[in-house]
Amino acid sequence: MFESCIEDLHRLLPGRVSTAMAVRMHHGTDVSFHKPFPPDAVVFPHTTEEVAGVAALCAGYQVPMIPFGTGTSCEGHIAALQGGVCIDLSGLCGILRVSPEDLDVTVQAGVTRKQLNEHLRDTGLFFPIDPGADASLGGMASTRASGTNAVRYGTMRENVLGLTVVLADGRIIRTGGRARKSAAGYDLTRLFVGSEGTLGIVTEVTLRLYGIPETISAAVCPFPTLSGAVDTAIAVIQSQIPVARMELLDAVQMRATNLYSKLDHTEQPTLFFEFHGTEAGVAEQVAQVRAIAAEAGGTDFRWASKPEERSRLWQARHDAWWAALALRPGAKGWPTDVCVPISRLAECIEETSRDIAENRLIAPVLGHVGDGNFHLCFVLDPDDTDEMRRVRAVNGRMISRAIAMGGTCTGEHGIGYGKIDELREEHGGAVEVMAAVKQALDPKGLMNPGKLFGPTP
Template sequence: MNALTTAPRRPLPQTFIDALAAGFGARFSTAEAVRAHHGHDESHFPDALPDAVVFPHTTEEVAVIVALCREHGVALIPYGVGSSLEGHILAVRGGISVDFSEMNKVLAVHAEDMDAVVQPGVTRKQLNAELHGSGLFFPIDPGADASLGGMAATRASGTNAVRYGTMRENVLGMTAVLADGRVIRTGGRARKSSSGYDLTRLLVGSEGTLGLITELTVRLHPLPEAVSAAICTFPDVDAAVRTVIQTIQLGVPVARIELLDSLTVTAINRYSKTTLREAPMLFFEFHGSPAGVEEQAATVQELARDNGGEDFEWATRPEDRSRLWQARHDTYFACLNLKPGCRGITTDVCVPISRLAEAIAGTRADIAASGLTAPIVGHVGDGNFHTLILVDPEDAAEIERAEALNRRIVERALALDGTCTGEHGIGFGKQDFLLAEHGEAAVDAMRLVKQALDPHNLLNPGKVIPGL
């Protein structure tokens, strides 16, 4: 068990409970079932329940909650939909969970300027449904129907990042409540600015440790005129990875390239009732004009053939593409079903594209040596891949072997000029790796920022910065 989850906690002051109960009524709860829901995420870490949960509706209400927490020394943990993988929303020091699910309004869509203003509880699917008929869409797709506030807080990306970037590139501005209750607005709707420190980029990826995001202005993109998706099988993973590297180095503007090893394909077939050939596979998607899409597809198909790729299957109808990508998004739960009752330790390294083959080959060798079940899947178009290490949560020795495997994968990625996390964030699961990646001086600089903005360490304590 992670030591942070067993830290002693003091009960919430009764005056604090009374104030929140009076101000929020049924939107404040200390019920066991509600707390349990907010003390569990998709990581392998033990649950850590908050002492209470509150559901704000406005920025002003969030400021009231923060002010009360500051007055009484109570920690706050922001909560989106609970899909995080590194313990971000676990109440490792107690405190209250601030659930943004009822702050879920699309406040404005500026079609001419291709941006939208949303509350943090809006999910990516909800926003795209709201944009239906506008000719625009929001492309960041981490798989789960995550909230945009949570996606900004963890600097999420996903399958479309190779073409459209990550949340870092697609958040133009935000409203946030700082630890002292002050409300700030960062960035704006202009597409560029040289005005002051870039507080938007500071808060994107801060994982709720520097401020609570209550409003976002996000960049929208035109729906492509033509879209085509395809799958292609390969004789081995190395051949698939060579195809990816050549595609990117040639400058083909693919929208998505996803790698699935044969074990992952087996899991998908069982879970999603598909009939894919159980071999290493790439999923592709191409966006653009009809002629551009056709040219991209022909180039990639030729590269794949040169590397032994075969069985190219095309999906041009929207329903066929949706079915294909839904199967890809179901890989996490599909792979968990390979070992019923297990939990998954998900690795999240990202390396320069030229080092991708070396990173994946080394990872496959490590998995074989470990004796663990660990399918590989990834957004390999930008050098990011995941290994889902399946473990029995009651088997301490197996968890120890899995964590050792995870460490070897990360250490290799860092040695190849990569990062310990391409999209999941640090939480408290990767704090040691943060230090290994950036060094003591850089982490000290991060610590100074945290202490300046949150001197009492009330905002999501125990996350990101070691020792806080």
């Protein structure tokens, strides 16, 4: 049966179907700690219609389908747990329309955020969602990505206006639109944003754009204590100061960042700030943040106003994952995240940091503290049974702590197959409602099976 499916796929996409083990393994492996699972074949369509043709063939043969963007997901989203066909969307790389007057753009799913911003460079506009990795915009929509700019510009949920989606049986639907509001029917766009490829394959995305600020200024400020840094972040948000970015790196992460990126910052808990606006507006934001930080012991602001200086600063922040791994050469990394109401952030981070120290683990803390989201990168030896036991216990307690505080088991990494139990811990019976939606749209369980809900019956 599967051999017949592959033969039909070769006829549909001549020269764009691969069963080579190296290609398959690449497409079953993301940046997470979770075990990779290669698909049985990988296809490379170039259009929505070709994706629909692949889906219709796979549906006819009851072969699982796993969408693939750039492979930067963190919870095993692209692992082919039941084999099947991986649909690599990198060939859908067209920027279909830019409307500067309406501040929106439509792109194919394989376009990455950096490619889009390079294309927009001469328009005076930009797309702000920045998860760090140069992820595909279709993948970012599918995982409801956010990142360093979310405190001001929101997440993919707020910035996706519409989608083109291929359903499990090969039907093509279009959700949402370019109007800034609509009261027409169910909000299917929000249903597919964050569905992690379990309901359909996103092939086109319509996005909000923003004007490039007149003035951009960035700074780092160390604090003598972790609580001082977190309390400053909370006070900035509660004061409604419109910072664009506000990132926390603890002392361990700052040491790793200095070593990896060849910087010389103070190795204390540190906030990275970026301010956007008019020259006067940025000056006002800076003065307000300075005053708040000073009350918590943060006085040594280091500024990066030139574009190349800002780029180096934020590249160092984005390289935090690799910097953490470099603390222990040969070790593996397990990235994980939670998000809590801003009023509980200090408590959650401090209790988690104590738990890490008491269990003798290397797990730098960093995060988008402006919206209550923080990450750990456990740096570990997977062959050390005792260490793995301690890592799993600390991770589990952090998630339970966040949920008990009214937060979530993941602010932006998603569920994949790595946090299925945690999703149930957080949402309880609501997971069965999610599963019912899945059953309605994908009754054969072919779309990215084994994710969100566990094994497909």
